[in-house]
Amino acid sequence: MDLSFQARPFAFDRIFTAAPSAPPGRAPDRDAVSLAIELELLQADIARRDADHHAELTRARADGFEAGLVHARADRETALLAAIDALHVGVESLTETVEETRAQLIDDAADLARAAATHLAAHTLALDPAAPIDAAIGRALVQVARGTELVVRVHPDLLPEIEARIAVRQGNDRRRLRLHVEADETLAIGDARIDWDEGGSCLDRAAREAAIRNEFETLLDHNSLRS
Template sequence: MEIKPFGFSRSFEIPGSQVAAELGEDLLAEMTTLRATIVQMRARHGEALLEARREGFEVGRTHASGEQSGALLAATDALHAALDNVDLRLSDQIRAIHRDAVDLALAAAATLAGHAIDFAPGRAVDEALDRALEQVERGTGLVIRVHPKLTEVMEERLATRIARERRKLNLTLMADETIQPGDGQISWKEGALGVDAAARRAALVAELAPLLDPAAPGTKESDTANIADQIIL
C-alpha cells in the first residue's frame, strides 16, 4: 500500500475570540439601553407634537377676536414652527443615538473578529501558528512572514513557544514590508495560512449591514466602513 501526504486546505476559519464572552453581557446591556432610549425619544416626540398642536390651537383662539383668516394663518404658522423645531431636535438626538449604536455594534463585532494590534501585537499570528501546527506533520518547516515592526514581538513569542514545546519545531521568521502590521502569512510545502485584517474588515461590514438601518439620519455605508477601519485596522 502506497502512503501519500494529504493536501490540506489553504484556508482555515478563525475561531471567535474568547474575549467576546467576557464583554458580551456588557455590550448587550448597552445595546438594550440604546434601544430603550430611542423608544423614549419617540414617546417624547409624540408628546411634543400634542403640545405643539395645543399651542397652535390656543394661538388660534387668542386671535379669534380678530379677523378669522389672520387667526388661522397665525395658528398654522405657530404649529409649523413648533413641529419643525421638534423634528429638528428629534432628528439630531436620533442621529447621535444611532451613531452610538453603530460604534457599539462595530466594537462588539471587532472583538469577535480579532485582537487589537495595540493591546496584543502578534497574537493573531501566534494563534494562526497554533492552527497551522495542528494541520502539519511533526518536523514540518514553517515560514512565518510578518511586517518588520512585528518581528521583535514574534521572536519573543516564538522563543516562548519553542521553550514550552516538547516536540522540535522547525520555524523560520521573515520580515516582509508588503504585509500590513498585525497581519501575517504562514506557509509550508503543502499549504499556507494567512492572517488578513482587510478580509476580516470586509466580513465584519457585510455581517453588520443587515442589522443597521441604512435609512437612519446621518448614517452612510462609507461611515460604517470608516469606523470598521479604525477598530480593526
C-alpha cells in the first residue's frame, strides 16, 4: 500500500463575485424589494414628521396670537378703567369747583343787588323826596274812617310840596279830607310822621332800607333752598 501523498497549496483567500443582475422580464431579488419598501416608509415618516411640525408651528402661532390678544385686551381694560376713574375724579373736582363758583356768584349777585337797590332808593328819594310821603298818606287814608283827622309832620323844606300834593289829592276826592301838614326839623328829608286819634304811621329811610334788605335776603334764601 502506497502511503505517499501529494501536497497541494491551501487557499486562504476567497474570491467573491457580484450576483448577476436579473435579466429583463425577471422580478428583482428580495433585498432590492425590501430596500424600496424601507425607502417608501422612510419618506412617509419624513412627510408625517413635516406635517406634524407644520401643525405644531401653526398651533404655536395661534396660541401666541391668542395669548397676545388676551394680554392686549387686559391692558386695554386696565387702561380704560384707569381712564374712567380719572374721569370720575375730574368730574367730581369740576362739580365742586362749579358749586363753589356758583355760590360765589350768588353772593356777588346778592351784594350787587343790595347795592343797586340801595342806590336806586337813594336816587329816587333824591329826585322826589315827597313821593314816599304822599304814598304813605294814601295808605293811611285807606286805613282810617271817613272824616278822621290826620296830622302829617315833615321836614320844613318839604312843607310846600306836601301841601301841594294834598291839594291835588283833595281835588280828586269828593269827600272832605281832614289833613293838616306841620313842619318838624327833627325829621330827615323824605321821612314823615302821620298821626290820628286811633293810631299813627312813621316813614323813615332806615326802615325802608331795612325792608329792602329783608326782601332781598328772603328772596336769596328761597333761591338757595330751591337750588
